[in-house]
Amino acid sequence: MQTINIGILGLGTVGGGTAQVLRDNAAEIARRLGRNVNVFMVSTRNVGKAFKVCPDALFTTDPFEVVSHPEVDIVVELFGGSDTAKDLVLQAIENGKHVVTANKKLLAEYGNEIFAAAAQKNVMVHFEAAVAGGIPIIKALREGMSANRIQSVAGIINGTSNFILTQMREKGQSFADALKLAQELGYAEADPTFDIEGHDAGHKITIMSALAFGTPVNFGACYLEGISRLESRDIKYAEELGYRIKLLGITRRSAQGIELRVHPTLIPECRLLANVEGVMNAVRVDADMVGETLYYGAGAGALPTASAVVADIIDISRMIGADTANRVPYLAFRADNVREQPILSMDDITSSYYLRVRAADRAGVLGSIANLLAEQGISIEALIQKAVLDDNQAEIVILTHSTVERNIQAAITAINAHESVSAPVVMIRMESLQSLAA
Ligand code: HSE
Numbered sequence: 037m038q039t040i041n042i043g044i045l046g047l048g049t050v051g052g053g054t055a056q057v058l059r060d061n062a063a064e065i066a067r068r069l070g071r072n073v074n075v076f077m078v079s080t081r082n083v084g085k086a087f088k089v090c091p092d093a094l095f096t097t098d099p100f101e102v103v104s105h106p107e108v109d110i111v112v113e114l115f116g117g118s119d120t121a122k123d124l125v126l127q128a129i130e131n132g133k134h135v136v137t138a139n140k141k142l143l144a145e146y147g148n149e150i151f152a153a154a155a156q157k158n159v160m161v162h163f164e165a166a167v168a169g170g171i172p173i174i175k176a177l178r179e180g181m182s183a184n185r186i187q188s189v190a191g192i193i194n195g196t197s198n199f200i201l202t203q204m205r206e207k208g209q210s211f212a213d214a215l216k217l218a219q220e221l222g223y224a225e226a227d228p229t230f231d232i233e234g235h236d237a238g239h240k241i242t243i244m245s246a247l248a249f250g251t252p253v254n255f256g257a258c259y260l261e262g263i264s265r266l267e268s269r270d271i272k273y274a275e276e277l278g279y280r281i282k283l284l285g286i287t288r289r290s291a292q293g294i295e296l297r298v299h300p301t302l303i304p305e306c307r308l309l310a311n312v313e314g315v316m317n318a319v320r321v322d323a324d325m326v327g328e329t330l331y332y333g334a335g336a337g338a339l340p341t342a343s344a345v346v347a348d349i350i351d352i353s354r355m356i357g358a359d360t361a362n363r364v365p366y367l368a369f370r371a372d373n374v375r376e377q378p379i380l381s382m383d384d385i386t387s388s389y390y391l392r393v394r395a396a397d398r399a400g401v402l403g404s405i406a407n408l409l410a411e412q413g414i415s416i417e418a419l420i421q422k423a424v425l426d427d428n429q430a431e432i433v434i435l436t437h438s439t440v441e442r443n444i445q446a447a448i449t450a451i452n453a454h455e456s457v458s459a460p461v462v463m464i465r466m467e468s469l470q471s472l473a474a
Pocket of ligand 1: 335
């Protein structure tokens, strides 16, 4: 049986998991593939650990040795970060190696350059593990959906944030306490910015947007708003109104262009996505022929992520030697049909909104706030006074129908300037997640 040699860059959590999956499921993988996959070489700073995980491999502390070794067929980049990782991946491609990477940051920032270089060298670059860990969403978007015109993708794609939001809703914890717990449990990093401010989710939705709509990756155009300013009271009010707040990555096609954004979002509690709890991930795709589909699973962790990495290794191993012109394209559409499309500014996106207004509790105030919304053509879906505070102040929660964000921003500016309003309006976007398919 032919053997495929892989070189792994970085033997941390996912690298160790990859070696374990290849070892424990070697027979099943060979049964599927008709070839053996051999961990030929590994770059790591911890040779002791590496020896335990894959004792037959060659070890080096220099990852550039792996990408240059003539016997390595596929380089598995689990190095992380985007600077050295980019150099390593480009060098691997230059040397004619196929690449598997779990590095969302690398692809969201430098994907266009990497895919162009790979096309020149006729090598494959696969990245299933870069988005939503073990969920095969890249495969679904790139291949499973290929008969469809995709309308939108919306996902809970950061497990750390979802864990924090779950704690805040279920246990009534503050953001700070829920974050502390996430850190104690090892879900959140000591510096959690990347997860809680939406960067990680932004990288993932940027990649999915390119695959869904056949555009280059454009992380710079992705709107990012994380969960660090969310207050427990908004989660509670949303729940009373039949909604859950989730950090969603959203990308949607409209007549004017593409929406590409990450922000806390109210979604009706009856939607499956609203019930994805803890560190789990889920991605919903709405497409014209199949309608709504939903993909759920572990978004991180050694073995789930390694499951995606090894699936990519198997895919590439099957395609080595096949007609290069008819391989599955990097970004789902043939390279000559990947086209720039305008990414809408946040002013131009369409959404519904949750507003919390703190104002004096006296006659006429509610009416005048409703008027300020009406002046911007915004229709109210629900309006309730949630609480009367000690100092004759009331909290009013308003749910609006769908409108263009420019209008809601103008209304918020006017409400904030109203003499009876005593604190800046809290605004959270809302999505009904109804399918546009027939
Ligand atoms: N840190 C990510 C998360 C997992 O919390 O979901 C890796 O992308």
